[in-house]
Amino acid sequence: MLRVVVLGASAGGGVPQWNCGCAVCQEARSERPELRRTQASIAFSADGDHWFLINASPDLRQQLIATPQLHPKVGMLRHTPIAGVILTNGEVDAVAGLLSMRESSPFTIYAHPKVLAILRTNSIFNVLNEKYVRREPITVDKAFEPDLPDGSRSGIDILPFAVPGKGAWYLEGHVHPGGDDGAGDTLGLRIKDKASGKYFYFLAACANVTDDLKSQLAGASLIFFDGTVWRDDEMIAAGLGNKTGQAMGHIAMSGDTGAIAALAGLDIGQKMFLHVNNSNPALLRNSPEREIAERAGWQIPPDGTEIAL
Template sequence: MLKITVLGCAAGGGFPQWNCNCEGCRAARAAPETHEGQAGIAVSADGAHWFLINASPDIRQQINATPCLHPRAGRLRDSPIAGVILTNGEVDAVAGLLSLREGSPFTIHAHARVLGVLAENSLFGVLHPDLVARREIVLDTPFEPRLPDGRPSGLVIEAFEVPGKPAWYLEGRAEPSEERPGDTLGLRIGTTQGDREVFVIAACGRITTALRDRLRGAAMVLFDGTLWRDDELIEQGLHHKTGRRMGHVSVSGPKGAIAGLADLGITQKLFVHINNSNPLLRPDSAERAEAEAAGWRVPRAGEEISP
């Protein structure tokens, strides 16, 4: 049976962000129960071996707060984490890999472009290839990730291209608006037992007809909720870029996620990767109420969900 554990649902910097004094972060500091780590989930077909979807800088705290990811009883050095599936090369997705360097075997699965980024940065050499294998994800080709001892995991994962952009720190190498294969992936996750499938799309630049068709009738979709409005960061004085320029479709508006993914027969719709500027993170906000009225919700860290 497919098992999903939410590790965090905030975007880069978490909630509250360490250096931000916006209205949302001020409110979060006064209400610690609303704090959120950076986006990540763990998936498993058997409840014993887990694969992380991305590895945020918060991964150490997230593992310590998640009992199913703790070392198993009777073993001095151990981890039930069998692998990491990377959906992009952003710092928010790969920096946590450096916290997994203490000698437990696992496999990194990523598009060739992202594997190239890791290979170019010698810092990731601390993940010794004898223990941490790197496997290329081929788009639109389902695969079953293996456990460190070579046994099948029982998961079936298919990666597909979604509209996006290169990681911020790579923008100097290409036109920022240029979309290239491998920059932003969505995932379809199921099991070899034929369980209901889940889609994870932590970043997305726009809703296309092809994406709508792919998600039609899905049991569960975890979708990019970075910004409520496209000009949110500009309006709050936090940044000069729009959401579209950053590779994120807004939640609201006629071209936003709520409108774009409406009427598709999706059973469960959840927003993840939510920026600290987005009032969607605040449980008492009008925006949260509007999203919930439209059939969406925001999961909490530690929540176990099933399709």
């Protein structure tokens, strides 16, 4: 059985964001604590004992404390159920939490060579001693089975694939340490339990839903999909930023070419938005935007949500 836990469902900064006074963040600080969310990451397992993370958010330590499935085994001085971390991009949102995993427990980082190059050229990630923490390159459109810490097979098949997106913000205007050619900056993942055949998709960032992507996602039991903004100019209109969703590499939820419309009619079982920005009014349960999303079959899960396939 494939089990998935939503560790965090928010975009960068979380909800509430530390320096934000928007309506959502104000409500999350005061009378609506259920709005609070940490930054996007999930954990999944095929056996309930060994878990893999997709991305390591800056909130990872808090997420691990809040998730009993990821606690050390009782009676052991040093232990973690985490066998590996799969990175879908090199943004701060996806990699900063790795620094909280520096205490010499064995696990493997799986990432595209372009993302591994970012880690390699930033010396702060050397705190992850490669004697214990292996770094394994993954290839677009080539499935792999991650190992368990003892070297045995996990029984999980992971297929990375390229999706429309952008490289890390902090590299804009700089030479990419992994080179500027080819895909790899933004990946989607299909996670499949080899024993049961059950699978789900994870896309924390996506700038556009292509016909190929529609075909790939059609009929899936579960998808986690980029829900950063409700409308493309949302942050500009709210006075919270000067970039559109597209400029940041994210598709809007709404609109004729937004995620809700683009992914309608594909016979997808459960549709969950994650990486939802604090500016997004769909976070508010009684908002018209939330009603539209839920009427179309979408959920915005709270942290800690567990799904079994």
